[in-house]
Amino acid sequence: MESLSLSFHNHTLIISVNRPDKLNALNQTVIEALSSTMDDVYHNADIKSVIITGSGPKAFVAGADISEFTLLDAAGGKAMARNGQSRVFNKIEQSPKPVIAAVNGFALGGGCELAMACHFRLASDNARFGQPEVNLGLIPGYGGTQRLTQLIGKGRAMELLMTGSMIDAATALQYGLVNYVVPPEELLPKALSITEQLNNKAPLSLAGCIKAVNAVFDETRDGYETEIDIFGELFDTADAKEGAAAFLEKRQPRFKGL
Numbered sequence: 001m002e003s004l005s006l007s008f009h010n011h012t013l014i015i016s017v018n019r020p021d022k023l024n025a026l027n028q029t030v031i032e033a034l035s036s037t038m039d040d041v042y043h044n045a046d047i048k049s050v051i052i053t054g055s056g057p058k059a060f061v062a063g064a065d066i067s068e069f070t071l072l073d074a075a076g077g078k079a080m081a082r083n084g085q086s087r088v089f090n091k092i093e094q095s096p097k098p099v100i101a102a103v104n105g106f107a108l109g110g111g112c113e114l115a116m117a118c119h120f121r122l123a124s125d126n127a128r129f130g131q132p133e134v135n136l137g138l139i140p141g142y143g144g145t146q147r148l149t150q151l152i153g154k155g156r157a158m159e160l161l162m163t164g165s166m167i168d169a170a171t172a173l174q175y176g177l178v179n180y181v182v183p184p185e186e187l188l189p190k191a192l193s194i195t196e197q198l199n200n201k202a203p204l205s206l207a208g209c210i211k212a213v214n215a216v217f218d219e220t221r222d223g224y225e226t227e228i229d230i231f232g233e234l235f236d237t238a239d240a241k242e243g244a245a246a247f248l249e250k251r252q253p254r255f256k257g258l
Contacts, residue, residue, distance in 0.1 A: 061111025
């Protein structure tokens, strides 16, 4: 998968979109590679968490590959959006394992959408975020209108979507789009320090947190009932019993994902 660079660090898979000469723009090859890689994340027990970033110092992902747009009609555009949402962006958002975006440089269009599909985001202080599709006579197609509104609110989302403006990392932090802003050289170490924490938590609890929080925005599910169900189901897990025993014995728990 030349379009992605993969590395492994203490149970954390680091996925780097690897098209630096194109500012890591998303084309269908990258979409297919991300889909395949996320399938492995779901099923590989050695992977406990994921960091998604971009190769090179300039861009996380600077958007979609516009050269693929020129021959699309309405049906083709719908198919592209549906394929990307179902095969990659929703798959990331619904991943039972934590996925963190480490945003270095430009995160525009599909790149901003990719970052927003992750469970939370870190940014280097030179990062820039935006949904400039309106400048092409389009709108975001990979969930950007929905996730941006969820993350920063309707008014701010409307402004960014309709003006196509970029915001810097400090503004993204103020808006709640990112959790941390750090110097570029500290971005990956900071992300790895967080995944190191996450990798020591009970995997089924992490998956439950993700599922319950996502239920807030799912009209087909009652979030409170989802929480009740997951809370109850976890009592039947070995990890919950281990967690309680470790607390009472004043030691660190040894979770196994069971």
